Amino acid sequence: MENLMSLLAMNFFRNALLASLLASITCGIIGTYIVSRRIVFISGGITHASFGGIGMGYYMGFDPILGAVMFGIFSALGIEFFTRKADLREDSAIAMLWALGMALGIIFIFLTPGYAPNLMSYLFGNILTVSLTDILFLTLLTLGIGAFFILFYRMILFISFDEEYALTNNTPVRLFNMILICLVALTIVLNIRVVGIILVMSLLTIPQAISNLFTRYFHKMIFLSIFFGFVGSISGLVFSYVYDIPSGAAIIFALVLMYGIAKLFFIVRKSFTQKQHAL
Amino acid sequence: MMFENLTYMVPLIEIRHLTVGYEENIILSDVSLTIHDKDFIGVIGPNGGGKTTLLKAILGLLQPFRGEVVFHDCMTEGNHHRIGYLPQINNIDRKFPISVSEVVKSGLMSKKRIIKKYAPKDLEYAGELMNEMGIYEIRNKAIGELSGGQIQRTLLCRALVNQPKLLVLDEPNTYVDNRFERELYEKLRRFNENIAILLVSHDIGTISTYVKSIACVNHSLHYHPGNKITPELMEAYECPIQIITHGKIPHTVLHQHES
Numbered sequence: 001m002e003n004l005m006s007l008l009a010m011n012f013f014r015n016a017l018l019a020s021l022l023a024s025i026t027c028g029i030i031g032t033y034i035v036s037r038r039i040v041f042i043s044g045g046i047t048h049a050s051f052g053g054i055g056m057g058y059y060m061g062f063d064p065i066l067g068a069v070m071f072g073i074f075s076a077l078g079i080e081f082f083t084r085k086a087d088l089r090e091d092s093a094i095a096m097l098w099a100l101g102m103a104l105g106i107i108f109i110f111l112t113p114g115y116a117p118n119l120m121s122y123l124f125g126n127i128l129t130v131s132l133t134d135i136l137f138l139t140l141l142t143l144g145i146g147a148f149f150i151l152f153y154r155m156i157l158f159i160s161f162d163e164e165y166a167l168t169n170n171t172p173v174r175l176f177n178m179i180l181i182c183l184v185a186l187t188i189v190l191n192i193r194v195v196g197i198i199l200v201m202s203l204l205t206i207p208q209a210i211s212n213l214f215t216r217y218f219h220k221m222i223f224l225s226i227f228f229g230f231v232g233s234i235s236g237l238v239f240s241y242v243y244d245i246p247s248g249a250a251i252i253f254a255l256v257l258m259y260g261i262a263k264l265f266f267i268v269r270k271s272f273t274q275k276q277h278a279l
Numbered sequence: 280m281m282f283e284n285l286t287y288m289v290p291l292i293e294i295r296h297l298t299v300g301y302e303e304n305i306i307l308s309d310v311s312l313t314i315h316d317k318d319f320i321g322v323i324g325p326n327g328g329g330k331t332t333l334l335k336a337i338l339g340l341l342q343p344f345r346g347e348v349v350f351h352d353c354m355t356e357g358n359h360h361r362i363g364y365l366p367q368i369n370n371i372d373r374k375f376p377i378s379v380s381e382v383v384k385s386g387l388m389s390k391k392r393i394i395k396k397y398a399p400k401d402l403e404y405a406g407e408l409m410n411e412m413g414i415y416e417i418r419n420k421a422i423g424e425l426s427g428g429q430i431q432r433t434l435l436c437r438a439l440v441n442q443p444k445l446l447v448l449d450e451p452n453t454y455v456d457n458r459f460e461r462e463l464y465e466k467l468r469r470f471n472e473n474i475a476i477l478l479v480s481h482d483i484g485t486i487s488t489y490v491k492s493i494a495c496v497n498h499s500l501h502y503h504p505g506n507k508i509t510p511e512l513m514e515a516y517e518c519p520i521q522i523i524t525h526g527k528i529p530h531t532v533l534h535q536h537e538s
Contacts, residue, residue: 036376158385161375164366165437168338169389170359216421218376 012128016247019130020233022138023194023203028226029145030187031204032211033180036218037160042079042181044201045094047188049075049101051197054122055108064122065134068192071101072185080181125196125248127237134193141190145183149222156180157218195248203229206255210262232258289316291354291445291475292337297346299336305344306332310500314445316353318475319467321490321506323483328497330479331367334447337477338364354444359389363438365448368430373423379433380418383409386437401440408436412466428459435463445475452482464489 034043053071057064075097083090109116121129149156159166159176166173191200211224235258236251243250292314300306307329314320322330335341337348339360354361363386383405387397409415412432422430431451438446448467452460467476468489480486487493493503 032376038372154381154385155388157377157381158388161377161382161385162366162371164340164370165364165385166388167340168362168364169386169441170339171388212376216376216423217378218381221376 013241015130015132015135016127016237017234018135019127019138019194020237020251021230022135022142023191024207024226024229024233025142026138026145026187027191027203028207028229029149029222030184031208031229032218032222032225033156033160034184035205035208035212036221039184040201040205041091042094043184043188043204045079045098045101046072046076046181046185047192047197047200048098050185050189050192051122052101052104052108054192054197055105055112058112058116058119059108065189065193068122068189069186072189073182075101076181076185077178080178121196122192123196123198124246125192125194125199127194127233127247127251128240130193134190138190141186145187148179148183152176153219195251199248199252202252202255206252206259207232210255210259213262213266228255228258289353290314290351291316291318292351293349294337295347295349297336297348298344299332299341299346300344301332301341307336307496307498307500309346310496311346312494312500312502314475314477316444316475317471317473318477319471319489319491320475320477321483321486321493322477322479322496323481323486323493324496330496331449333496333500334364334449334477334479337447338362357389361441361444363441363443363446365431365434365438365446365451367449368427368434368453371422371430371434373425373430375423376421378419378421379414379425379429380405380409382422382433383418383436383440386440389441404442405436405440408439412436428455431455431459431463435466439470443474445477446470447477449479450481451478452480452485460485 034040050068050072053067053069054064055067056071057067060067079094079097082093109119118129120126155171155176159171159173163173163177188200188204191203194200195203207225207227207229208221210228211221214224215221232255233251235254237247239245239254240247240250290313294310294312294314297310298305298308299310310333322333324330332341336343339348350360384397384402387401387405406415409418412435414429414432414436417425417429422433425433435451438448446467451463455463464485467478470476478486478490487506490506493506495501495503
């Protein structure tokens with residue numbers, strides 16, 4: 001306990017706690033959107049495409065996250081645009097973008113003289129090295145997403161549920177899709193610092209998978225996902241500190257463990273009620 | 280008698296020489312049709328003949344290659360057309376986390392204007408509709424928990440909640456039980472006292488007793504201002520459905536179309 005209190009006194013750990021909270025909120029909201037709308041694969045494509053931007057940042061000497069933001073937004077809008085216009089099969093197009101982004105990143109980093117510091121932290125994340133700037137941007141994003149979802153909650157829900165019907169009602173479907181996919185890209189990129197490119201998708205999907213065991217309503221799924229995401233992040237953080245293992249991996253592990261426990265609980269409860277019925 | 284009827288026919292939508300399709304493929308060419316107030320038109324034809332394409336052109340989901348769809352003034356309200364649309368049920372993601380009443384209220388989207396709250400009278404009407412359709416008790420259930428018939432009722436409420444002048448239904452009788460199907464058609468007949476209905480269906484035998492006129496769609500469109508369907512008519516359009524009845528079928532042979 002004393003150990004934990006001294007941990008809290010440390011700046012980096014406070015930052016890490018704050019980052020977990022902001023990551024849980026952004027991923028809770030955006031993750032619920034992508035899971036409900038079944039665009040997890042698209043989000044995976046955006047995530048990996050942004051690695052190209054990270055490599056570019058290294059090569060040209062600017063903040064890799066800035067490069068990732070650019071690549072993330074461009075690929076998001078590209079997917080949004082091309083899957084409607086071009087006669088390209090959507091999933092193949094996304095797989096191509098996915099690989100292209102990674103390839104560009106690798107080429108840029110290879111061309112960069114010397115060695116790339118912190119490369120591992122972009123791939124696997126490190127919540128313990130999150131800076132105040134990172135927290136500032138995450139805070140802005142949280143406020144932006146929060147405001148957008150509160151103001152336009154119904155519109156987002158209805159367009160996601162049945163885009164075609166929304167179109168027949170002459171609602172600004174294209175505009176909303178565009179804003180939403182950009183928010184998805186920003187959420188992914190800013191959370192790369194927390195859990196890394198390889199693991200960020202799990203922060204957008206595992207809390208939702210746990211929530212989906214408890215509820216079938218969009219708004220409840222958002223709140224539960226934020227809750228489970230936060231609990232998972234904190235437990236992961238503590239695991240990572242106590243056992244000295246990478247924080248991103250520890251968080252994912254904690255989340256999957258929570259899913260397993262919740263699932264087991266429901267299976268046991270179901271078989272129990274069935275037995276009661278049988279009696 | 281007939282002329283008396285004609286004088287009351289207020290045109291709602293005029294489709295003029297419409298050619299439409301997807302990408303480069305023309306699905307319908309040179310189609311013309313006028314939908315009048317209180318029409319009940321059954322749209323029949325083979326799969327891939329362009330029934331759904333016709334609906335999408337009317338709904339504004341597809342831009343015409345040539346020709347136009349003209350809406351008369353009474354069909355427009357604010358920035359949207361007064362059409363209620365019941366899509367094919369397999370267009371709906373049944374695992375989507377949304378409740379029955381949320382789906383029904385989504386039909387009010389165009390009225391509400393993005394941020395504004397729903398008007399109390401709109402919500403009241405939504406409640407009445409759900410009650411009439413027998414889904415009021417399950418209004419807080421998620422759609423994932425519903426049967427096919429219950430989802431159809433929910434979607435029908437969504438289509439009607441905005442008080443449309445024209446109701447467009449795409450294959451409402453798939454995946455529903457017979458009891459609901461009969462109930463649905465009876466309800467449609469009642470709605471038809473106030474609004475026009477355009478009904479796409481495979482089930483020619485049943486709809487012919489409810490519709491007032493028939494449009495055969497097979498790359499082109501032929502309009503029959505009556506509701507008698509004959510085997511000859513269906514053969515001419517390669518309709519893949521047989522009529523099975525007991526006793527004598529009311530029988531009218533229409534003239535063979537040119538070409």
